[in-house]
Amino acid sequence: xxxxxxxxxxxxxxxxxxxxxxxxxxxxxxxxxxxxxxxxxxxxxxxxxxxxxxxxxxxxxxxxxxxxxxxxxxxxxxxxxxxxxxxxxxxxxxxxxxxxxxxxxxxxxxxxxxxxxxxxxxxxxxxxxxxxxxxxxxxxxx
Amino acid sequence: xxxxxxxxxxxxxxxxxxxxxxxxxxxxxxxxxxxxxxxxxxxxxxxxxxxxxxxxxxxxxxxxxxxxxxxxxxxxxxxxxxxxxxxxxxxxxxxxxxxxxxxxxxxxxxxxxxxxxxxxxxxxxxxxxxxxxxxxxxxxxx
DNA sequence: CGATTTACTTATCAAATGATAATTAAAGAG
DNA sequence: CTCTTTAATTATCATTTGATAAGTAAATCG
Numbered sequence: 001x002x003x004x005x006x007x008x009x010x011x012x013x014x015x016x017x018x019x020x021x022x023x024x025x026x027x028x029x030x031x032x033x034x035x036x037x038x039x040x041x042x043x044x045x046x047x048x049x050x051x052x053x054x055x056x057x058x059x060x061x062x063x064x065x066x067x068x069x070x071x072x073x074x075x076x077x078x079x080x081x082x083x084x085x086x087x088x089x090x091x092x093x094x095x096x097x098x099x100x101x102x103x104x105x106x107x108x109x110x111x112x113x114x115x116x117x118x119x120x121x122x123x124x125x126x127x128x129x130x131x132x133x134x135x136x137x138x139x140x141x142x
Numbered sequence: 143x144x145x146x147x148x149x150x151x152x153x154x155x156x157x158x159x160x161x162x163x164x165x166x167x168x169x170x171x172x173x174x175x176x177x178x179x180x181x182x183x184x185x186x187x188x189x190x191x192x193x194x195x196x197x198x199x200x201x202x203x204x205x206x207x208x209x210x211x212x213x214x215x216x217x218x219x220x221x222x223x224x225x226x227x228x229x230x231x232x233x234x235x236x237x238x239x240x241x242x243x244x245x246x247x248x249x250x251x252x253x254x255x256x257x258x259x260x261x262x263x264x265x266x267x268x269x270x271x272x273x274x275x276x277x278x279x280x281x282x283x284x
Numbered sequence: 285c286g287a288t289t290t291a292c293t294t295a296t297c298a299a300a301t302g303a304t305a306a307t308t309a310a311a312g313a314g
Numbered sequence: 315c316t317c318t319t320t321a322a323t324t325a326t327c328a329t330t331t332g333a334t335a336a337g338t339a340a341a342t343c344g
Contacts, residue, residue, distance in 0.1 A: 034330060034331085230310060
């Protein structure tokens, strides 16, 4: 059962990834944002412009709940909705300037934590790590 | 800024890991268990025996809330508490037989999903993947 | 055109989770 | 033996999140 030992490693690995990412982005959550709202902003940031339905699908939440949270984000001036001229039922959602600023700051903060963690890594190791990330992303986490 | 491109990869990678693990373990959640309760059981499963304080620390939840959830898990007969004879304030928490059974089934299910995903991977690739997992766990997600 | 479907909204309710204060019992310090 | 600290519990409340029913407006179908 070689496959089984690989699975063990997979489980241990994903557990570590969850733990480390949560640690790294622990105090990123701007007050005034719930965890869910932060995650939605994160998703918008990397996928914008995006529709409500897409958010609903990708984040596994119902349309009504998605609508509610997005309304709150809109009220907080963190994202903009633009009605799609080609299909006026759809709304293209993007980060507002304030939203971009907030997310930039958040990513900045995460980047610093990451840099600290990577601190004493040689160039050679850095390349190895990069190759390993590519490999796993391609063969396992696609 | 070579470090920056590595960071980009890191973010993309961790996002993928979260997405794939959530997909793989999507319908594992036994009804009658809340997500939090499932995560706690998962933690107990890999770290048992464990104290309440440890769960509280590692899962970033307050003692009262930890106590509440553990009480529920106890009522559901999924875990046992054994008072530490050396320090009778502490409780060693383990999975009950039923808890073990449930978690075995859950892991089994995840293992199958994983095997499907790994399906057409050669022995050589498998070894590369294993090395990549080891490397990243050691240098990044420690 | 009328009927149906799609994208989204509003309202409401229930459950899950987070936060705090107060309490108990055991252990450790002086 | 007191005093303090530690581990855990109980009770309570607020907030967050999930689920469902019903409604609106635009698009599409026939």
